[in-house]
Amino acid sequence: DIVLTQSPDFRSVTPKEKVTITCRASQSIGSSLHWYQQKPDQSPTLLIKYASQSFSGVPSRFSGSGSGTDFTLTINSLEAEDAATYYCHQSSTLPWTFGQGTKVEIK
Amino acid sequence: QVQLQQSGPGLVEPSQTLSLTCDISGDSVSSNSAAWNWIRQSPSRGLEWLGRTYYRSKWYNDYAVFVKSRITINPDTSKNQFSLQLNSVTPEDTAVYYCARDGGVGALYFDCWGQGTLVTVSS
Numbered sequence: 610d611i612v613l614t615q616s617p618d619f620r621s622v623t624p625k626e627k628v629t630i631t632c633r634a635s636q637s638i639g640s641s642l643h644w645y646q647q648k649p650d651q652s653p654t655l656l657i658k659y660a661s662q663s664f665s666g667v668p669s670r671f672s673g674s675g676s677g678t679d680f681t682l683t684i685n686s687l688e689a690e691d692a693a694t695y696y697c698h699q700s701s702t703l704p705w706t707f708g709q710g711t712k713v714e715i716k
Numbered sequence: 717q718v719q720l721q722q723s724g725p726g727l728v729e730p731s732q733t734l735s736l737t738c739d740i741s742g743d744s745v746s747s748n749s750a751a752w753n754w755i756r757q758s759p760s761r762g763l764e765w766l767g768r769t770y771y772r773s774k775w776y777n778d779y780a781v782f783v784k785s786r787i788t789i790n791p792d793t794s795k796n797q798f799s800l801q802l803n804s805v806t807p808e809d810t811a812v813y814y815c816a817r818d819g820g821v822g823a824l825y826f827d828c829w830g831q832g833t834l835v836t837v838s839s
Contacts, residue, residue, distance in 0.1 A: 643825040652814055652829035653763075664827065696763060700824035704780045705753075707763035 613697050615708035623716045628684040630711045632697035637677045641701035644682045648693045689715050718742040720815050720830040729839050734802040738815030745791045746771045749820040754800045758811040805837045
């Protein structure tokens with residue numbers, strides 16, 4: 610199975626700060642990497658598809674980059690509503706797998 | 717707009733069968749492009765993909781190896797829904813279970829999720 614490792618596990622940030630989350634795959638997955646946001650007691654929601662494509666309705670402060678084994682989710686000018694856990698997910702090879710999550714807390 | 721509505725019991729006894737249903741609105745379980753997935757989430761193991769069902773002129777299923785001997789995902793075209801059955805459950809199967817849609821080839825991401833069902837395995 611492809612293992613996805615996110616870093617960091619936790620970030621405590623102030624509003625308007627820039628946040629960068631990385632996801633490293635155990636083998637090359639091309640651009641088959643997607644990012645989700647999960648707020649407490651809610652289902653995950655899609656933010657970025659295929660490494661860098663924004664999903665419909667997602668604020669422009671969210672962006673993604675990368676290919677192969679190294680990927681990045683960037684949140685520019687963090688807002689209070691962005692407090693959540695962020696997950697990466699690969700769909701290159703079955704079984705689909707997820708990163709362990711990165712929790713972003715607002716100071 | 718696609719919506720997924722889950723139903724099923726929140727408590728299952730050990731060794732029994734966990735059964736959940738996901739009702740689809742705004743799309744068809746028989747879609748020739750989408751696939752219908754079950755995913756679970758627990759504090760100890762995070763998000764785990766369990767399996768999927770999809771129709772491409774005939775029905776297909778894919779299952780995660782770690783549950784393959786215990787899982788069945790079935791479509792119900794008459795009700796436009798799909799179901800999860802997990803046999804011989806143990807407390808390790810305690811988790812929030814989600815159904816989710818992916819768009820198939822070229823759209824293999826989960827763009828719609830059910831509301832989640834907390835299933836506790838306990839006597």
